[in-house]
Amino acid sequence: MRDPFPLHDPLDRMSDTAQLIDLDRQHVWHPYGPMPGRQENLVVSSASGVRLRLAAPAQGQEELVDGMSSWWSAIHGYNHPVLNEAATAQLGRMSHVMFGGLTHEPAVRLAAKLVEITPAGLEHVFLADSGSVSVEVAVKMCLQYWRSLGRTGKTRLLTWRGGYHGDTWQPMAVCDPDGGMHELWQGHLPQQVFADAPPGGFETPVDPAYADHLRAMVAAHADELAAVIVEPVVQGAGGMRFHNPGYLRVLRELCDEYGVLLILDEIATGFGRTGALFAADHAGITPDVMCLGKSLTGGYLTLAATLCTRRVADGISRGEVPVLAHGPTFMGNPLAAAVALASIDLLLGQDWAGEVKRIEAGLREGLEGARALPGVRDVRVLGALGAVQLDHPVDVWAATRAAVREGVWVRPFRDLIYVMPPYVTGDADLARICQAVLAAAQEG
Numbered sequence: 276m277r278d279p280f281p282l283h284d285p286l287d288r289m290s291d292t293a294q295l296i297d298l299d300r301q302h303v304w305h306p307y308g309p310m311p312g313r314q315e316n317l318v319v320s321s322a323s324g325v326r327l328r329l330a331a332p333a334q335g336q337e338e339l340v341d342g343m344s345s346w347w348s349a350i351h352g353y354n355h356p357v358l359n360e361a362a363t364a365q366l367g368r369m370s371h372v373m374f375g376g377l378t379h380e381p382a383v384r385l386a387a388k389l390v391e392i393t394p395a396g397l398e399h400v401f402l403a404d405s406g407s408v409s410v411e412v413a414v415k416m417c418l419q420y421w422r423s424l425g426r427t428g429k430t431r432l433l434t435w436r437g438g439y440h441g442d443t444w445q446p447m448a449v450c451d452p453d454g455g456m457h458e459l460w461q462g463h464l465p466q467q468v469f470a471d472a473p474p475g476g477f478e479t480p481v482d483p484a485y486a487d488h489l490r491a492m493v494a495a496h497a498d499e500l501a502a503v504i505v506e507p508v509v510q511g512a513g514g515m516r517f518h519n520p521g522y523l524r525v526l527r528e529l530c531d532e533y534g535v536l537l538i539l540d541e542i543a544t545g546f547g548r549t550g551a552l553f554a555a556d557h558a559g560i561t562p563d564v565m566c567l568g569k570s571l572t573g574g575y576l577t578l579a580a581t582l583c584t585r586r587v588a589d590g591i592s593r594g595e596v597p598v599l600a601h602g603p604t605f606m607g608n609p610l611a612a613a614v615a616l617a618s619i620d621l622l623l624g625q626d627w628a629g630e631v632k633r634i635e636a637g638l639r640e641g642l643e644g645a646r647a648l649p650g651v652r653d654v655r656v657l658g659a660l661g662a663v664q665l666d667h668p669v670d671v672w673a674a675t676r677a678a679v680r681e682g683v684w685v686r687p688f689r690d691l692i693y694v695m696p697p698y699v700t701g702d703a704d705l706a707r708i709c710q711a712v713l714a715a716a717q718e719g
C-alpha cells in the first residue's frame with residue numbers, strides 16, 4: 276500500500292529507505308497509530324544541532340529544521356558535544372546497574388541537583404523511566420499518604436478539563452475526558468473529579484468566578500480527594516492553552532485549607548520552556564508532589580522524576596506499610612542520570628532565560644501573520660512555545676507536507692499547529708520555522 280502523495284520524493288522500490296518504510300508500516304507501532312500504518316513516516320538517519328537529516332529527500336529537502344524538540348525534550352538540539360561526552364564517559368563506567376540495594380553517583384547527584392533547583396520544600400526524588408510512570412508514582416504517593424494517616428476514603432483526584440498527563444491508566448483518568456485521545460476508556464477508568472478548564476491567557480487577570488468554582492469543587496469533594504493534579508501554566512497535549520499562574524496559587528490555598536495534596540505535572544513545562552525554570556516559579560508556590568520528564572535528559576534518554584516534600588515522604592514511611600512499593604527495573608539508570616546532570620548544568624551554565632525570551636520574541640513576530648489567514652482562530656505564544664489554532668481539525672498530512680516543503684519538521688494535532696524549538700535555534704532558523712507554520716496553516 277503506497278500513499279497517493281508520499282512525503283519522500285519517489286523512491287526506488289528496492290532502495291534501503293523504501294524497504295525500511297515498508298517494514299515500518301508492516302510491523303512497527305507509532306504514537307497513536309493504526310496497524311499496519313496508513314501513512315508514510317519520514318526516515319531520519321541522523322540529527323545535529325537543530326537539523327534532522329533524512330535518509331532520502333522529502334519534498335526536495337535533505338534536512339529539516341526541527342520545530343518540535345522531539346516533543347519538548349531536545350532543548351539543546353541534537354548530537355550536542357557536552358551531552359555526548361557525558362554519555363560516552365558514563366558508558367565507559369557502566370550503562371546500568373540495579374537500584375535495589377545499590378546506588379551510584381549519577382543518580383545521587385542528579386537527585387540532589389533536582390532538589391536544589393526545584394521549588395523549596397521538595398526534598399525527595401523518585402527516578403522513574405517515563406513521564407507517565409512518574410505520574411503513576413505521584414498518584415500512588417498521594418493515595419498512600421492518606422492511607423497511612425488512616426484516611427482511607429481519600430482516593431480520588433481532582434483536575435481541570437483540557438489536561439494531559441500521559442497514556443498509562445492513572446494518567447489517562449485525569450486527561451481531558453472529552454474529545455481527547457482516551458475517550459474510549461471512559462467508564463473503565465477510575466472516575467475522577469473534573470473542574471471546568473481554566474480561563475485562557477497567561478496575562479488575563481484571575482477570574483474570581485472561576486476561583487469560586489474551584490473552591491466549590493474542592494470543598495464538595497474534600498473528604499474523598501487525595502490530590503489535585505494539574506499542568507501548571509500550560510496545558511500541553513490537551514490543547515496548548517495557557518492560564519494565569521494565579522490559579523495555581525488559588526489551588527495551593529484551597530489544597531491547604533481543605534487537606535488535599537497538590538501535584539504539579541511539569542513534564543512538559545520543566546526546564547525553562549515557559550520562561551521560568553519551572554512553571555510553578557511563575558506562581559511562587561511549592562506543590563506537594565512534582566513530576567518532571569521530557570527535557571530532563573535534554574532529549575537523549577528516557578527518564579522522569581517524581582519529587583515530594585518531607586511531609587508526604589514521612590506520611591508514607593510511617594504508615595502501616597511503611598514503604599513506597601514501586602521499583603522499576605531501570606530505576607535511576609546511570610546513563611540517563613549522567614546525561615540529565617550534564618543537560619541541567621549546560622542549561623544553567625548559560626543565559627537560558629535570555630535564549631527563551633529571544634525565541635519568544637521570534638515566535639511572536641514570525642507567527643503574527645497567521646492571524647490574518649483564513650481558518651485561523653488563534654495564535655498563542657508563551658516562552659519558547661508557539662501555537663496556531665485553526666477553526667477546523669488540521670489535515671495533518673497536508674500540513675506536514677507544506678512544512679516539509681519549507682524545510683521544517685512540525686507535527687500538528689487536533690486543530691493545532693504548534694512548535695517548541697530547541698533553545699539553540701538561531702534567528703534565521705526560527706524565522707524559517709514560523710514561515711513553515713504559516714504554510715502549514717494555509718494548507719492544513
Ligand SMILES: *Cc1c(COP(=O)(O)O)cnc(C)c1O
Pocket residue numbers: 405406407408410439440441442506511512540541542543568569
Ligand atoms: C508527555 C507528557 C506526559 C507523559 O510523559 P511520557 O514520557 O510520554 O509518558 C505526562 N504529562 C505531561 C504534561 C506531558 O506533556
